[in-house]
Amino acid sequence: MSEKSRDVPRDDPPSxxxxxxxxxxxxxxxxxxxxxxRGLVKWDRDKDVVRKAPNFDENQRR
Incomplete structure (x- = not known):
């Protein structure tokens, strides 16, 4: 990550x-x-869509 990109404010919603x-x-x-x-997401590059994979919720607890 460049130094410049770290300085850009993010508009992420609160958790x-x-x-x-x-x-x-x-x-x-x-x-x-x-x-x-790592089996956490399924990425459909053609549709530009990312979905949770079956292992996602299991790995969240770690």
């Missing part, structure tokens, strides 16, 4: 709770390809 905030922080550091490789 619902602390667990969600922690998950968002962890996921923020992974690319879609990495999430797909």
């Amino acid at each position: 619902v709770d602390e667990d969600t905030a922690k998950l968002r922080l962890r996921l923020n550091h992974l690319s879609l390809l990495e999430l797909e490789d």
Whole structure:
């Protein structure tokens, strides 16, 4: 990540709770390809759609 992109304010909505905030922080550091490789998401590149994979909820508890 370039220094310049870190300075750009983000308009992310607030997290619902602390667990969600922690998950968002962890996921923020992974690319879609990495999430797909770990079985957390299914990425349909043709439709530009990302969905939770069956392992997503199981891994959220870690």
